[in-house]
Amino acid sequence: MTITLTVNGQEKVHMITPGAMLVDVLRSAGYTEVKKGCDTGSCGVCTVLLDGLPILSCSYLAAKADGHEITTIRGLEKEAAEFSEFLVGEGADQCGFCSPGLALTVMAMKKELKAPSDEEIKHYLAGNLCRCSGYEGQLRAIKKYLEACRG
Amino acid sequence: MEVSSYVRPRSLDEAYTLLTQKNAFVIGGGAWSRMSLRRVETAIDLSLLNLRFIKETDTYIEIGAMTTARELETSSELEKTFGSLFKDTVAHIVGVQMRNIVTIGGTVAGKYGFSDLNTTLLALNARILPYNGEAVDFEQFLLEPHKEAFLIEKIVIDTVDTKGAFQSIRNTQGDFSILNVAAAKAGGSWRIAVGARPGAARLAKNGAKLLENRDKISLELAEEAARKAALELSFGKDLRADAAYRQSVCLPLVRRAVMEVAK
Numbered sequence: 001m002t003i004t005l006t007v008n009g010q011e012k013v014h015m016i017t018p019g020a021m022l023v024d025v026l027r028s029a030g031y032t033e034v035k036k037g038c039d040t041g042s043c044g045v046c047t048v049l050l051d052g053l054p055i056l057s058c059s060y061l062a063a064k065a066d067g068h069e070i071t072t073i074r075g076l077e078k079e080a081a082e083f084s085e086f087l088v089g090e091g092a093d094q095c096g097f098c099s100p101g102l103a104l105t106v107m108a109m110k111k112e113l114k115a116p117s118d119e120e121i122k123h124y125l126a127g128n129l130c131r132c133s134g135y136e137g138q139l140r141a142i143k144k145y146l147e148a149c150r151g
Numbered sequence: 152m153e154v155s156s157y158v159r160p161r162s163l164d165e166a167y168t169l170l171t172q173k174n175a176f177v178i179g180g181g182a183w184s185r186m187s188l189r190r191v192e193t194a195i196d197l198s199l200l201n202l203r204f205i206k207e208t209d210t211y212i213e214i215g216a217m218t219t220a221r222e223l224e225t226s227s228e229l230e231k232t233f234g235s236l237f238k239d240t241v242a243h244i245v246g247v248q249m250r251n252i253v254t255i256g257g258t259v260a261g262k263y264g265f266s267d268l269n270t271t272l273l274a275l276n277a278r279i280l281p282y283n284g285e286a287v288d289f290e291q292f293l294l295e296p297h298k299e300a301f302l303i304e305k306i307v308i309d310t311v312d313t314k315g316a317f318q319s320i321r322n323t324q325g326d327f328s329i330l331n332v333a334a335a336k337a338g339g340s341w342r343i344a345v346g347a348r349p350g351a352a353r354l355a356k357n358g359a360k361l362l363e364n365r366d367k368i369s370l371e372l373a374e375e376a377a378r379k380a381a382l383e384l385s386f387g388k389d390l391r392a393d394a395a396y397r398q399s400v401c402l403p404l405v406r407r408a409v410m411e412v413a414k
Contacts (some may be wrong), residue, residue: 001157018194019154021185022270042325047248053221056248059182063157064196105248126324127246 008030008075016062023057025039025071033100034071037129044128047101048072051067054108063150066070073100076107083107089104092137110149118143152184161199163282164306169195170300177302179257179258180219182249202256202304213280216256218246220268223255232310237391240271240317240333246323256303262293262351265327269293270346271317273354274333280308292350310360313337316411317348322391330400334408339364341412343380343405348397349389352406355380358405363408368413370406377405 004013007026016025023046026034034057039046039057048057049071063108073080086092102125109124110115116124121142130138160166169175174192178184181196202215207228215321220241220387223229229237244250244267259279273293280287282302289331315335319328331346341362358380362368386397 017154018157019152019184019191030280041245042250044246045250050251051252054248055251056182059185059195059249061178061181061184061194062156063159063179063194064181064198066159084172108247111352123242124247 001063002065003063006069008071014062015069018063020062021058022055022060022062022065022070025062026070031072031074035100036098037097042127042129043098043100043101044105045098047104049075049104049108049127052091052108052111054105054117055104071104073104076104079103079107083141084147086141086148087138089144090141092133092141094132098128102128102130102138106145110146114145115150152194153190154184155190155192155215157194157196159196159199163200163302166197166200167282167302168197168301169193170302175300177256177260179260180253181257182252183261187324197256198338207232207310211307212308214255214308216254216259216303216305217253220253220255220258221247221249221250222270224250224272227365227399233313233315236271236315236317240267243267243319243321243325243328255306259292259306264350265347265350266352267317267319267328267331267346270331270344270352271315271333272306272308272344273346273352274311274335274344275308275315276335276337276342279303280305287399290354293353309337311337314412316408318408318411320400320404327391330397330404331407332401332404334359334405334412336362336412341376341409343365343376343409345380345384345401348386349391350383350385353384355384355405357383360371362409368409370410373406373409373413374402375406376409377402380405 035045037043039058044051046058047054083103176191177195193381202217204215206213206225215374223237224241239348271291280286318332321328328347333344341359343355343359344352358376381387381401386394388394
């Protein structure tokens with residue numbers, strides 16, 4: 001079957017098998033910035049934004065995304081670069097495999113929550129696993145980033 | 152999941168007709184499709200049927216089948232009526248990304264033993280409104296298999312003088328529960344639901360009966376109801392816990408949920 005996806009503002013028709021998951025369709029279409037980690041909906045690295053909301057692309061049927069807008073980390077290059085400076089500043093970027101998923105979720109959180117508390121940040125980011133950082137550095141970076149965005 | 156054809160019907164009638172065909176399957180959020188070995192002839196996607204809504208009237212709230220867990224978590228209507236009940240219930244379903252995918256209809260239809268949400272819906276005595284059929288009580292739905300095609304359109308919850316609380320125990324944030332408990336009070340009548348036993352949620356009717364029409368619930372009474380609940384229900388073993396552990400944690404979880412509702 002065919003579906004139409006608008007990825008980072010670019011509309012394209014994709015030929016898919018009816019049961020294909022979104023992560024596989026995106027990666028085979030060349031969006032390899034969408035990472036594949038646990039492939040069971042547990043780790044968060046395959047996160048993309050669907051109509052602005054973060055979803056796990058490994059747990060989302062590509063057919064369901066037909067006609068929708070998808071944003072990968074490349075679609076938010078400027079914001080991602082700004083955020084990554086804060087991550088680097090706190091020593092929270094190590095292997096970097098989880099960073100695209102984390103950054104996209106942080107961008108979504110920034111839109112949804114106004115001045116979130118530490119607890120609210122942790123709650124929003126639960127399910128974004130990182131095997132290097134221990135999360136404390138990430139939390140510091142996120143707080144500083146949000147503060148800087150608020151000015 | 153292997154799917155031969157994927158259809159997005161334009162009407163509930165069309166969806167229902169498709170569902171009566173051999174080996175047809177309704178896709179809710181579809182989050183489990185990856186994990187399933189099932190072969191489906193026709194996958195029916197309800198995305199185009201405007202089933203994503205939470206509507207309130209003076210006496211009940213209606214939730215469309217395609218409403219996501221995240222929408223239940225952030226709904227101001229649900230918060231106004233039930234306080235943090237729905238937030239507490241869905242808060243541990245993996246993360247925001249997963250809660251943006253899973254739907255109430257898919258969760259209900261799956262009758263999953265681990266389901267946090269079904270535990271709360273059972274305690275609230277929710278009704279399931281199928282397209283082309285009579286409303287079914289949640290308990291009846293969990294207990295009786297459906298022979299006919301059953302297309303869930305919406306879930307209805309009575310709101311007049313209804314309060315509820317959810318408690319669970321799990322190893323880590325975002326993990327499946329070892330045990331789920333929801334208690335709810337509608338007028339003078341109480342319901343205590345226990346899920347992740349690990350089987351699907353069941354009502355502890357003897358425990359709830361103790362609380363009927365009491366003006367004030369003391370800690371001792373809540374404890375007694377919890378003890379009854381832990382004794383009347385069956386518990387099983389899986390990789391998260393054995394039956395005896397589940398039975399022993401049932402007691403404090405029921406007590407806490409009851410005390411929270413009684414507050």
